[in-house]
Amino acid sequence: MDQLLAKIDEAAAYIRSKIAAVPQVGLILGSGLGVMADEVQDPIVIPYGDIPHFPVSTVEGHSGELVVGRLENKTVLVMKGRFHYYEGYTMKEVVFPVYVMKRLGIDALLVTNAAGGMKRGFAAGDLMLITDHINYTGSNPLIGANIPELGPRFPDMSSAYDKEFRALAASKAEELGIKLQQGVYVSISGPTYCTPAELKMLASWGADAVGMSTAPEVIAANYCGVRTVGLTCITDMAIGEELEPLTHEQVVRVAAEARPRFIALVKATVNGMNV
Template structure:
């Protein structure tokens, strides 16, 4: 069996041979938000299935390719579609691309998602800056042997989401007249949406939003020493006392409507993401 480090190196070497520029910033684009990768200039697009050891995205709204090029003055590596624990992948597979992007040269990562808003002050279509998270997946991508080449055995999570980047994003949102929220993101496994009782529990524990991604990648990013900016698109209201039926199609539709603000905000923030 190949070692995890060998797999990371093989994937990195394959990608490096396809591109002439080393990325500075990673972008992980969630449901309905992958269109940002279409804004990248001088782009090299690599399907996930071509990259050694990469999983393949199986979820609607996730294109399944890595796009490397220039976006508003920065060289970026954008994941147009991500992987989820609920797809049957291990936590190590879900976070594999984070380490590959680190090896390619990134110092920071912008991680996005579509989420349910649990804070009554939010509304569908709002963008929320993630200030912290609750890990309710019941797992952690760092369980098992630690790879010292990637990070420490016991990574610090006191600032999982960069306060500097969060303040920068808030400032840019105000300049662009974009309504911006901020709060705590609760990460769950899915693929079921939560019951009213579960949502009430999470809200009482301090969560402002809930979703099925992001937390594993943030843990891996901090393990690897990467600075993180987290942005959620609130696609529905997940308030336990007022819960209504929800489909993934509805989530993608609201994310699609929010795209112009999302694209404008990320592009405005990138010049200030300097590691």
């Protein structure tokens, strides 16, 4: 585990050598939402492949760049594309960037994703504020020996998505006239989409949206003391009784259509963060 800490510090040192300011807020952008990084002013772009020990994105809609600059009134560190368990990475590799962000100085993390809507009343193109999550990936990024320098052995998850940040995002959506659903996000391993029977089971557990990311990163963020807020773009409806065929291209297309509202809400939320 000392080796993991050394890798985190090496990656952080490389990024630090490329930037002048200390990042305050981290952003992880999901499928089709990477265009948000284009809003960053005075950007410094660092390809993932240049960062020591960083994984590389392999999924369409995840370009694989770290962008550091100003967004609203904050110095932000933006992941333009994330890593997924289904790509073959270990959970520790999936969340490695979160630890690097923490080492660089971020106090807050805004995670985004594209997901299937499981709640009647949702519609493709809706934005959803994540109130909580269910980790159904079959693993956990904290399995293994604990690293006290990063966090406690048994981290609390009673408020995994920061209550103050959730209230902030909801109020900003109201100010902007953006319809914002709220619900529980369930993370599955992927890469297959769910069967109707699986969706019925997950809905019975209280899940409102289903996707293949986010929970591991939020677990890692809470572990190392980073306050987190999550926004989902509902790209399709995933109701077991009414399930229709789905492709990744469809997911990316609907996410693109929601971009103007997504960008406006993310910028307003970042602006209002007290960090």
